Amino acid sequence: MSVFAFLGTLEIGFIYGLVAIGVYITFRILDFPDLTVDGSFTLGAAVTATLIVAGQNVFFATLLGTLAASCAGLLTAWLNLRFNILHLLASILTMTALYTINLRVMGKPNVALIMEPTILTPFEGMFGLPDMVMKVIFVAIFAVIAALLVAWFLNTQYGLAMRAVGSNKRMAQANGIVVTEKVYIGLALSNGLVGLAGALFAQTNGFADSTMGIGTIVVGLAAVIIGQSLFASRSMWVIALSCIVGSILYRVAVSLALNADFLGFKASDLNLITAVLVALALVFPKLRSEWKAKQAEGNNG
Amino acid sequence: MKLNSIYKAVALSTLLLCSSLQAKAVYVATTAIVEHPALDAVRDGIKEVLNESGYAGDNLKFTYESAQGQPAIAAQIARKMVGDEPDIIVAIATPSAQAAVSASKTIPVVFSAVTDPVGAKLVPTLIQPGSNVTGLSDMVNVKQHLALIKEFLPNLKSVGVPYNPGEANSVSIVTALKAAASEMGIKVVESAAPKSSDVMIATKQLVGKVDAIYCPTDNTIISAFESVVKVGIDSQTPVFAADTGSVERGAVAAVGYDYFDLGRQTGDIVVRILKGEKPGMIDVKMADGTSLFVNTKMAARMGVPVPEAVLARATKVIK
Numbered sequence: 001m002s003v004f005a006f007l008g009t010l011e012i013g014f015i016y017g018l019v020a021i022g023v024y025i026t027f028r029i030l031d032f033p034d035l036t037v038d039g040s041f042t043l044g045a046a047v048t049a050t051l052i053v054a055g056q057n058v059f060f061a062t063l064l065g066t067l068a069a070s071c072a073g074l075l076t077a078w079l080n081l082r083f084n085i086l087h088l089l090a091s092i093l094t095m096t097a098l099y100t101i102n103l104r105v106m107g108k109p110n111v112a113l114i115m116e117p118t119i120l121t122p123f124e125g126m127f128g129l130p131d132m133v134m135k136v137i138f139v140a141i142f143a144v145i146a147a148l149l150v151a152w153f154l155n156t157q158y159g160l161a162m163r164a165v166g167s168n169k170r171m172a173q174a175n176g177i178v179v180t181e182k183v184y185i186g187l188a189l190s191n192g193l194v195g196l197a198g199a200l201f202a203q204t205n206g207f208a209d210s211t212m213g214i215g216t217i218v219v220g221l222a223a224v225i226i227g228q229s230l231f232a233s234r235s236m237w238v239i240a241l242s243c244i245v246g247s248i249l250y251r252v253a254v255s256l257a258l259n260a261d262f263l264g265f266k267a268s269d270l271n272l273i274t275a276v277l278v279a280l281a282l283v284f285p286k287l288r289s290e291w292k293a294k295q296a297e298g299n300n301g
Numbered sequence: 302m303k304l305n306s307i308y309k310a311v312a313l314s315t316l317l318l319c320s321s322l323q324a325k326a327v328y329v330a331t332t333a334i335v336e337h338p339a340l341d342a343v344r345d346g347i348k349e350v351l352n353e354s355g356y357a358g359d360n361l362k363f364t365y366e367s368a369q370g371q372p373a374i375a376a377q378i379a380r381k382m383v384g385d386e387p388d389i390i391v392a393i394a395t396p397s398a399q400a401a402v403s404a405s406k407t408i409p410v411v412f413s414a415v416t417d418p419v420g421a422k423l424v425p426t427l428i429q430p431g432s433n434v435t436g437l438s439d440m441v442n443v444k445q446h447l448a449l450i451k452e453f454l455p456n457l458k459s460v461g462v463p464y465n466p467g468e469a470n471s472v473s474i475v476t477a478l479k480a481a482a483s484e485m486g487i488k489v490v491e492s493a494a495p496k497s498s499d500v501m502i503a504t505k506q507l508v509g510k511v512d513a514i515y516c517p518t519d520n521t522i523i524s525a526f527e528s529v530v531k532v533g534i535d536s537q538t539p540v541f542a543a544d545t546g547s548v549e550r551g552a553v554a555a556v557g558y559d560y561f562d563l564g565r566q567t568g569d570i571v572v573r574i575l576k577g578e579k580p581g582m583i584d585v586k587m588a589d590g591t592s593l594f595v596n597t598k599m600a601a602r603m604g605v606p607v608p609e610a611v612l613a614r615a616t617k618v619i620k
Contacts, residue, residue, distance in 0.1 A: 001384075008380020008404070012373055108469050110395055112422030114403050205376045206403030206422070209396050212372040219373070254374060258366060258381050267367040268336055270374070 001255055007132045009255045011204060013248030014139040015197050016219055020227065020243035021143075021150055022193035023220035029154065030166040030186045035091040035217050036076045037194045039098025040069035042213035044195025046102045049111040049208035058119045062199045069195020072098060073187035081180045102210055109210040111202075118203035135204050142200060146193060147240035153189075154236045162186055194220075222278055223247035229285050253277035327575055328362040330382045332401065333393035335370040339560040340393050343413050346564020347391060347571060354572045362387075372396045379404035389571055395421050402434055409580040412436030413567040414560070417473070418585055427585040435580040437567045439588045441518060441543050443478045445556050447485055449593075450513050450541050452608050453553065453600075459488040461507030461514045461538075463500060463529060465521035466493050474517040474543065500525035501532065508536040516552065518543045526550050530599070537604040548594035549619060553603060554611065556590035563588050592616045 001009070019037065026034035048065030052058055072094055079090035103109065123134055153159045164172040165182045173179055194216065202208040227246025231238055257265075257273035265273060329351065333340045348363055366382070368375035379400035382390050390410045392398040398412035402423050410433060412423055418438050424430035427438075451457045460482065464471040475491060482489045490511050494503035500522055507514060516522050516529060523544075530551035533540035542548060545557035566588055574580055593611070596619040600607045612618065 002381070002386075004384030005377075005381040006384075008377055008384075011380075012377055016373070108420075110399075110421060112399055112420070114399060114422040115425070116422075201373065201376075204403075205372070205379075205400055207372075207396060207399040209372050211370065211396070215371055251377065254377055255381065258378060261364070267365050268369075270367065271369050 001259060004132060005255060005258075007136050009251045010248060011132075011136045011139055012201075013251035014136070014143040014244065015200050015204070016223060016251070017143040017244030017247040018146055018193045018197035018200070019216055019220040020223035020247045021147055021240055022190040022197075023217065024224045024239070024243050025150070025186055025190040025193075027221065027224065028166070029163055030183060032080075032087050032166075032183065032187065033091070034073070034076060034187060034190065035088065036072055036094045036098070036187070036191055037220060038213045038216045039095040039102065040072040040191040040194045040213075041198040041201075041216045042102045042208070042210065043072055043098055043105070044069040044198030045202035045208035045212060046105040046111070046198075046210075047195075048199035049113055049202045050105055050107075052113060052116050052118065052203075053111060058117055058121070058203070062119050062196070062203070065199035066192050066196040069198065070188040070192035072195075073189075073191030074184060076191075077184045077187040081183060098213075099210070102213075106208060106210070111208045112206060113202060113208070114206040119200070120203060139200055139204065142196070143244050144241070146196070147244055148237070150189075150193075151236040151240040154240075159236075219247075219250060223250050226250060226278065226281050229282050249281060250274075250278060253281070326360050326362045327356055327389075328364075328385075328387040329356075329389050329391060329571060329575075330364050330366075330385060330387035331391040331393065332366045332368065332375070332378050332382065332397050334368050334372075334375055334397045335394070336367045340414060342560035343393050343564035343567065346561045346566075347413070347568040348564075350565050350568025350572060354568075354575075356572075356575065368397060372400070375400040376404075383408060389574055391567065391571060398423055398436070405433065407433055409574050410434045410436075411567060411571050411574065411580070414439050414563060416440050416470075424585055427587075429582055429584060431581040433580050435570060435574075435583040435585055437563060437570065437586045437588050439558055439563060441474050441477070442556070442587055442590055443474065443543075444481045445590055446515065446541070446543060447478070447481055447487065449554060449556055449611070450515065451485070451487075452611055453539065453541075453605055454512055457487055457512050459490055459511045461490045461492060461504075461511035462517065463492045463494050463503045463507065463514065463522055464517050464519045465495055467495060468519055468521065471517050471519040471522075474519075478515070478517070494521055494525075497521050497525040501528040504529045504532040508532065508538060511538065514538055514540045516540065516542045516547065523547060526552075534599075534602050539600070539603045539605040545592055545594040545617070548596050548617075551599050552596060553600045553605060554593065554595045554607075554615075556593050558588060558590055559592045559616075562591045594619065 026032045044065040047068045048061045051061035076091045076094040079085045080087045161177045162182045165179050223246035226249050227242030231242040254274050257270050260273055331344055366378045375397045383405045390401050392401040392412050393414050395415050398415055401410050418424050424434050479489045492503040492506045494500045529540055539553045542552035542555040545555050548555050593615045594617045595615040597607055
């Protein structure tokens with residue numbers, strides 16, 4: 001892998017690290033399988049790109065993109081809580097609706113930012129760093145700060161209450177926790193992070209496209225699981241950062257798959273190779289612990 | 302003086318060609334957003350032209366990556382390609398081209414099968430774009446289409462266009478059509494059909510006002526194309542289309558793209574750059590439609606004779 005390819009891997013890994021943290025909040029903390037992210041990733045990108053092209057301030061555009069995605073999360077929560085639509089179905093409904101909304105927001109299937117100012121423009125050439133390195137540092141700072149803030153939040157009284165809602169809703173209610181409010185906040189936070197990732201992706205790669213959100217949930221979930229299987233911990237700080245590490249490792253798998261052509265693989269084999277590499281990453285720690293357990297057994301016997 | 306500089310340029314490019322042929326293999330890295338028959342044909346067309354121009358076997362390193370439809374992977378592929386330092390990056394379809402262009406400001410990037418390269422911010426202008434990027438646009442070539450209608454109707458004065466003003470693609474085609482038509486002294490009469498149920502009435506509005514009806518690649522019009530054909534037959538106004546598929550459904554004729562040929566036209570640009578031309582000096586090319594479909598049965602029913610020249614050129618004749 002060349003340096004350039006490696007930097008690209010890191011950059012996209014950090015951006016999708018934000019998605020992984022968002023997915024962690026819904027799937028693991030709230031126990032709410034939320035597929036809205038496939039639409040809110042694109043929504044964050046679409047709103048930000050459209051505002052930048054319209055001449056708005058890049059930071060303001062990124063903020064609004066993030067907030068728009070948060071609103072998508074609120075919509076899913078509302079459908080679920082107010083009308084008792086099954087959480088999975090509620091999120092699918094929002095995701096489907098968002099496809100149209102994204103097209104409407106952009107007014108066309110693709111908005112280009114290649115020659116527009118972006119959130120990265122003020123930092124270009126800072127400390128004499130090449131653009132590629134600067135981009136990675138920039139998104140890394142975003143991802144790590146987001147991870148630390150989320151970990152801090154989940155350790156507060158409010159965050160603990162949210163975790164209680166996810167692990168035992170009835171018990172939480174019996175202890176006087178307002179369940180619905182926690183779900184609203186959790187989904188808004190999760191989708192906001194995903195929308196922020198979309199906004200950053202659009203700006204570092206120069207475009208927002210109506211198809212860019214497809215498969216976001218799969219990538220996010222894979223990153224969460226890879227991270228957790230490598231760093232088994234109950235500390236929120238470790239978990240939040242492991243989401244980012246998982247996301248980077250997923251991108252490394254894609255990158256390795258892209259470089260697998262010397263083994264006789266074809267371009268169309270990419271997804272299968274990625275899946276196999278991710279599966280290996282998941283199976284390996286388990287096999288190792290089983291092997292260790294067996295050895296210990298042998299020693300005892 | 303001038304002759305001298307031309308001589309120098311030729312000598313230099315020959316030198317470059319020789320050195321590139323002898324010193325090392327040229328490295329052409331191609332990528333597409335997704336694998337489907339049309340885009341694969343573009344890639345194969347590019348490769349054929351390279352082979353014909355002497356870049357084959359040991360002289361050519363030709364790689365191909367597909368982003369499996371995911372822009373995030375397209376971005377990763379773009380970084381990988383830039384890191385591999387090829388002589389040229391060829392990016393097929395808009396998201397792949399945008400990812401490649403934002404990943405490199407130095408390696409020549411040739412795009413293909415992009416409808417609106419200026420709108421996609423790949424190049425600032427179509428004429429001598431100036432950067433490291435140039436390529437081929439598959440925007441509907443309205444000039445070529447008007448020329449075809451004029452072959453059927455040499456006294457063509459006006460063309461009617463039914464279209465849906467809500468479709469961005471159609472609006473841009475109609476704008477381009479008006480510009481091209483005014484150059485040729487032809488009047489364009491528009492008629493709006495916001496829904497497919499409006500297509501029949503919108504087309505009837507045109508009857509008597511125009512010599513021919515031209516249907517752009519508009520999803521609303523195409524989905525109710527039979528109503529347009531019916532009005533054409535009833536009023537003896539020949540109907541032409543912007544896509545060859547509609548000829549089978551009743552249009553008199555259309556020129557369209559053969560994607561393998563789009564690849565060949567892209568390959569020509571790639572070869573020019575390999576031979577030493579600067580991408581910034583090469584105009585973005587509007588693809589020439591090379592497949593011509595003619596429906597002789599419909600021509601007869603709409604009361605227009607098919608010129609021999611058109612029939613001889615046709616790649617497919619529907620009887």
